[in-house]
Structures are given as structure tokens and as C-alpha cells.
Amino acid sequence: DNFQQVREIFKEASEVLGYDVAKMCFQGPKEDLDKTYITQPCLLTAEISAFSVLKMKNIKPSFVAGHSLGEYSALVASESMEFKDAVRITSLRGSLMQNAVPEGKGAMCAVLGLDRAKVDALCAETKGYVASANYNCPGQIVISGEKDAVNEASKKAIELGAMKAIILNVSVPSHSLLMKEMSKEFERHLSEIDIKTPKVAFVNNADAKILIEPDEIRKSLVRQLYSPVLWEDSINLICQQTKVFIETGPGKVLSGLIKRINKDTKIYNVDDLNNITTSDF
Incomplete structure (x- = not known):
């Protein structure tokens, strides 16, 4: 709440979704926030808010990557996808994933x-x-x-x-072939979203490769639904060029994974935002 730009990001997400995203993120109720069609755009909004703070400090990435849903934040950060489009498509993604497999199956x-x-x-x-x-x-x-x-x-x-x-306490078997049939409907909706060439190197989940062409990125987002997330491979690829990472999502889960992949990495996260400066890189 300390940055006007962050308030604007939450406001834009709220306008797209039709509910108060800031209130949902910080006040719940938890049973609603746990619904994946709400969880996904709320996480995206929090991540892009953190990224906007880095931009204000003139801290710019050389690479972007995201774990599963985080790919959409990475694409927004690289200016490949508009934030409002990412909010809309992640909400839809959550709904389709939730309904792809019967509860308990x-x-x-x-x-x-x-x-x-x-x-x-x-x-x-x-x-x-x-x-x-x-x-x-x-x-x-x-x-x-x-x-x-x-x-x-x-x-x-x-x-x-x-x-x-x-x-795991989840009902959706993500990144498995049980998502393949649903991915066809998702692909139809994704075709309506404008995807541009990233301005920052974007490393995808499905191949652990740098993707440049918008059509490749679009196909990758569809395949990601039913393919494994190659996170270890992605981090190893990035580490060939840099070993400094900033995790913009809530918590430190990815920071822990990255450290296990390469112990020589230097990692910052949301808790460090107020203290990070360009001199740290």
C-alpha cells in the first residue's frame, strides 16, 4: 500500500475481474482465495506489483522465468503480454483447470x-x-x-x-496429460490474447529454452498445462549467464529451490524490496 503504482495495478486487476483484488488478497475469505480461478490472477497481481517496485528502482532483469502460473508474470515483466490480458487469461486458466478432472479423481x-x-x-x-x-x-x-x-x-x-x-493438498492434477483435453479450449481463448516478442530473455517451462517468437510462446503456454515444469533445467540455463536472482512472488519457495540447484547463486525476494539497489548487481 506504500506505492501509488502498486495501488493502480490492484485497481486494474479489480476492474478486469469484477471484485476487489486487494481485499481478496489481504482479507480473504480464505475459502474464496483458495479457488484456483481466484488464486491465479491474485498471485499474478501480487507478483507484478513487486516487479513494479523493482522497475521504480531502475532494477531490470536480463532473464525472466516463472514456475507454472509464474510464466504469465514473467511474460508481463518482459512486456510480451499486457497485464490486463494476463489477469483475464489466468482467471480463465484456473476455471478450466478446476473443471478438467472430476473432484477427487x-x-x-x-x-x-x-x-x-x-x-x-x-x-x-x-x-x-x-x-x-x-x-x-x-x-x-x-x-x-x-x-x-x-x-x-x-x-x-x-x-x-x-x-x-x-x-499435496490440491485436487487438480496439474502438468499431466489429464489436462490435455482442457488445453484445447484454453488454446482457443489464448489465441485472442496479443503476445509480443519479449524485451527480456524469457525461459519457458516446457522446454527450458529461451523463446522469442510470439507463436512459440503461445504454443508453449498451452503445452505447459500438460507437460512437466522443467524448473531445474531452466535455472541451470540462466546460471550460465548470471547467478543473481530476485523472486517476486510471495514467500521464498523458489529461492530455496534455486539455492538447491546452484549453491553459488545470490537470491533476493519480496522481503528485500525496500533495501535492494542497483549497486547490489
Whole structure:
């Protein structure tokens, strides 16, 4: 609330969505904020608000990347997508994801302490459909798919030596083939959104590559719905050029993942915004 520009960002999001986004973010109610069609645009708004503070300090990125939903914030930051369009499409994305699989039929699980080859193999050997959804960092992979298959794979993971296999409190099996049918409708809506060539190098989730062409970016956003997030690979790519990162989302989850991927990185986050200056880079 300390920056007029941030207030304007929340106001713009509220106008697009038809409800008070700032009130929803800071006052809830939690049961509404937890609905993914509300969660997604609210997170986007918070992230772009933090990014706007960096811009006011003349701190500009050389690369942008986002984890899953965060790709939309990255595209807004790179001026590839208009903020209002990102708000609209992430709300729709959330609605389509929520309705893609019947309640109680999908699940996700974080597997800790196994490498990706072992996790991929145990998924392939499990009856039903389950697959790796997020390659977050060495020793942390999220699997996604049919609930029974995810539960079975989580038990196998422990048997194979995983430290933990934590069933996540989500009902949407994100980044799995269970999202593929829904992705067709999403693609139709995304085709109405203007996407420009990014002004900052944009590293995508589905390939861990720098994408430049708007058509490539559009296709990537669709594929991301049913493909694994290659976060570890993306960070390794960026680390070839820089090891300084700023996490603009709430919390420090990505900061922790990045540090596990490359211990030589220097990482700032939202809590540091008031103290970061250009001399830190």
C-alpha cells in the first residue's frame, strides 16, 4: 500500500475481474482465495506489483522465468503480454483447470530424495496414469495424475528410498496429460490474447529454452498445462549467464529451490524490496 503504482495495478486487476483484488488478497475469505480461478490472477497481481517496485528502482532483469502460473508474470515483466490480458487469461486458466478432472479423481505428490530417472521409472511401472509434473530441483520432483496411481507411486517411492512422499493438498492434477483435453479450449481463448516478442530473455517451462517468437510462446503456454515444469533445467540455463536472482512472488519457495540447484547463486525476494539497489548487481 506504500506505492501509488502498486495501488493502480490492484485497481486494474479489480476492474478486469469484477471484485476487489486487494481485499481478496489481504482479507480473504480464505475459502474464496483458495479457488484456483481466484488464486491465479491474485498471485499474478501480487507478483507484478513487486516487479513494479523493482522497475521504480531502475532494477531490470536480463532473464525472466516463472514456475507454472509464474510464466504469465514473467511474460508481463518482459512486456510480451499486457497485464490486463494476463489477469483475464489466468482467471480463465484456473476455471478450466478446476473443471478438467472430476473432484477427487486427480492428485499430486512431492517426492523427496530420489533422482528424476528413478521417479520417471516408478511412474511408468505404476498401474493407471501418473507422471512427473515438476522437476523442481535435485531430489525434489512432483508427480501428478490419477489419484489411485499417485497414491500407489508415492508408496513405491518410499520403498525405493525416498525420504518423503507428500500428497499435496490440491485436487487438480496439474502438468499431466489429464489436462490435455482442457488445453484445447484454453488454446482457443489464448489465441485472442496479443503476445509480443519479449524485451527480456524469457525461459519457458516446457522446454527450458529461451523463446522469442510470439507463436512459440503461445504454443508453449498451452503445452505447459500438460507437460512437466522443467524448473531445474531452466535455472541451470540462466546460471550460465548470471547467478543473481530476485523472486517476486510471495514467500521464498523458489529461492530455496534455486539455492538447491546452484549453491553459488545470490537470491533476493519480496522481503528485500525496500533495501535492494542497483549497486547490489
